[in-house]
Amino acid sequence: MRVLNCLPDPRVGGPQLRALSVAEKLRERGIETSFLLPNGTDAFEQRTVERGFDVYRPDLPRLRPPHRIGANARHLANLPSSTRQIARVFDAASADVAHVNGPLNVQAGIAAAADDVPLVWHFNDTSMSWPVTRIAAAVATRLADEIVVAADAVDDHYFSADSSHRTIYAPVDVNAFDPDRIDPSVDRLPEAVNVDSERTVIGAIGNLNPIKGYEYLLRATRRVVDRHGSVTVLIVGKRLETRAEYVRRLERLRSKLDLDGIVHFLGHRSDVAEMLALFDIFVLSSVAEACPMAVLEAMAMRRPIVATDVGGVSEQIRDGTHGWVVPPKESGSLATAVSQAICQSEERRRRGKRARRRAERVFSLARCADRHERAYLAAVDGEPAAEDVSPSTVS
Numbered sequence: 001m002r003v004l005n006c007l008p009d010p011r012v013g014g015p016q017l018r019a020l021s022v023a024e025k026l027r028e029r030g031i032e033t034s035f036l037l038p039n040g041t042d043a044f045e046q047r048t049v050e051r052g053f054d055v056y057r058p059d060l061p062r063l064r065p066p067h068r069i070g071a072n073a074r075h076l077a078n079l080p081s082s083t084r085q086i087a088r089v090f091d092a093a094s095a096d097v098a099h100v101n102g103p104l105n106v107q108a109g110i111a112a113a114a115d116d117v118p119l120v121w122h123f124n125d126t127s128m129s130w131p132v133t134r135i136a137a138a139v140a141t142r143l144a145d146e147i148v149v150a151a152d153a154v155d156d157h158y159f160s161a162d163s164s165h166r167t168i169y170a171p172v173d174v175n176a177f178d179p180d181r182i183d184p185s186v187d188r189l190p191e192a193v194n195v196d197s198e199r200t201v202i203g204a205i206g207n208l209n210p211i212k213g214y215e216y217l218l219r220a221t222r223r224v225v226d227r228h229g230s231v232t233v234l235i236v237g238k239r240l241e242t243r244a245e246y247v248r249r250l251e252r253l254r255s256k257l258d259l260d261g262i263v264h265f266l267g268h269r270s271d272v273a274e275m276l277a278l279f280d281i282f283v284l285s286s287v288a289e290a291c292p293m294a295v296l297e298a299m300a301m302r303r304p305i306v307a308t309d310v311g312g313v314s315e316q317i318r319d320g321t322h323g324w325v326v327p328p329k330e331s332g333s334l335a336t337a338v339s340q341a342i343c344q345s346e347e348r349r350r351r352g353k354r355a356r357r358r359a360e361r362v363f364s365l366a367r368c369a370d371r372h373e374r375a376y377l378a379a380v381d382g383e384p385a386a387e388d389v390s391p392s393t394v395s
Contacts, residue, residue, distance in 0.1 A: 003033045003376060004056075004095035004117075006086070006108035008063055010040040012047065013207070014293045015101055015124050018170045018368075020048055025369035031376070034093045036086065036108065038062040056093065058085040063104055079107055086111035097376045100144075103128055103136035103158065113143040118379035122168070124150035126157045126311045127211060127288045133158045145379040148371075150290040151312020166375055169312070170291045171368030174360050177273050177300035184277035189234075193264050195278065199230040200342050203279035205272060205294040206286070207237045208247050208265070213308065215253055216331045217285040222257045223335035228342055231262060236275050238268040276301040281341045281348065286310050287328045296363050299355035304348035306337045316363070322355040 003026075005019050023033035034054035037045060040062050045055045060082050061074060086108050090098065098112035101122045112119040121144035128136065137158040140147055147165040149155040155165050175181075186195050195201055202221070206212045214235065225231050239247050247265075254263050269275055276282065282298035282305050289311035296316065298305050305323030307313045319325035324337035341348045 001031045001096045001376060001380070002094055003031060003097045003099050004036055004090060004093045005033050005099045006036040006101060006105060007044075008038065008102040008105045008108075010037040010042070010044055010057075010062065012044045014170065016044045017293065019099075019101065020044075020051065020053075021171060021173065021365055022369050022372050023053060024051065025365055026372060029369070029373065031373065033099075034095075036089055036093075054093065056089045058082075058089060060085065060107075079110075082107040083111045083114070087115045090115045090117050097379055099372075099376075103133070103140070106136075106139060109139065109143050118146075118376075119144045120146045120148060120375050120379050122148050122150070123154050123158055123165075124290045126154055126290055128157075145382065146375050148375050151315050153312045153315065154290050166371070166378075168368065168371040168375065169315070169363055170293050170296060171365040172293065172296035172300045172359055172363050173365050174300045174356075177276070177297050177359075179277060179300075179302045179356070182273050182277040182301070184274070186278065188271060188274055189278070190264070190266070193232065193234070193266075194261070195232055199232050200228065201232050201234060201278055201280045202283055202338060203234045203236065203275065203281070204283050204285065205236045205275065205297070206284075206292075207243075208235075208239050208250065209237075209243055210246050211286055211288045212237070213285040213287040213328065214250055216287075216308075216329060216334060217283060218250065218253050218257055218259060218263060219331035220283075220285070220334035220338060221259060221263060223331070224338050224342070225259070225262060227335075227339055233259075233263040234266055234275065234278070235263065236266050236269050236272065239265070272297060273301060276303055279303055281306060281338060283334070283338065284308060284313065285328075285334060286313075289313060291316065296359060299359040299363070302352040302356040304341050304352045305355060306334065306341060308334070317355060317358070321351065322358055323351050 035048055036056045038060040048055050061078055095117055098117045098119045100108045103123050103125055121140040148168045149165050152167055221233050282303040284295055284307035286308055291312040295307055305317055307325055308328040309325050310328050314325055317323040326333040326337050
């Protein structure tokens with residue numbers, strides 16, 4: 001079987017990394033994946049080609065943030081041309097299945113349907129608002145052979161209450177993210193970062209993007225420092241050119257809260273597992289997510305987790321069992337949960353161990369590849385494929 005995976009963004013991010021890791025696992029089963037990317041950075045293409053996968057890049061415009069009205073208008077104006085280009089790629093790739101990622105990747109969905117290629121449409125985002133959500137859901141329902149969602153919460157966000165689609169959670173490589181194999185060396189940190197045995201290290205991972213809610217983490221940090229004193233906060237994430245003003249706001253807020261020597265923006269890092277090994281507590285402060293891979297990686301690394309209840313987070317971890325789950329956009333609640341984790345060292349270790357076991361049982365790369373394979377077979381055969389056990393039944 002040959003799959004053409006159509007991604008709406010060429011940058012390295014959660015959906016891209018998920019697609020590549022699953023493609024490598026499926027290759028072991030005789031399922032070959034190629035990738036279709038729009039214009040933009042070459043970082044993900046380079047990584048994909050290095051691992052032996054074909055990448056197709058016709059001259060396709062990329063969707064921009066909602067405020068880029070002109071750019072998105074041009075994107076829509078080019079829809080007929082883009083659809084024809086993508087249809088030619090389906091032929092060149094000899095695709096048996098089209099895997100369309102993103103609710104607004106409409107041209108790829110239309111091209112697959114017009115070319116009579118079985119279509120799996122993957123909804124992996126919760127940042128869209130009404131009426132875009134309903135329009136995207138209606139188009140996918142009409143065109144797709146199989147609709148999959150990154151979490152049950154994503155299904156609820158786009159589709160009516162009486163609908164139900166195949167849930168494919170993002171995976172984590174529990175072998176690569178294994179705390180028993182990773183050295184938590186402070187030598188990896190810049191000299192300016194103060195980490196010692198007396199300090200609690202709080203960490204977050206994710207690009208500096210407004211949906212990550214880092215302003216709430218900074219305000220929560222001020223409260224935690226006032227209560228506990230010796231704290232260091234490490235934020236690992238790329239500074240996006242398109243979000244430069246947001247980064248400046250974070251830096252101004254850090255100074256205003258007198259956190260300049262406490263909160264450190266470390267930029268993009270390729271040693272994520274090693275960074276996680278340094279964290280005493282992992283924090284996700286997001287205001288919107290689908291199935292955040294950073295949470296899964298923290299689970300695999302046995303880190304105690306404090307996370308906001310957005311998207312599929314409460315499907316990943318249960319409050320009180322695998323971590324602390326708090327409302328989004330509430331710095332006070334975030335600070336209280338972090339303080340509890342600091343004070344309850346035995347409890348945070350217990351929750352970290354349970355999170356690792358859950359990552360192994362529910363969110364492993366092998367389990368994710370199984371779900372992808374079943375979705376592809378269902379799209380090709382036109383019949384539902386049997387599902388495995390629901391994550392809600394696994395502790």
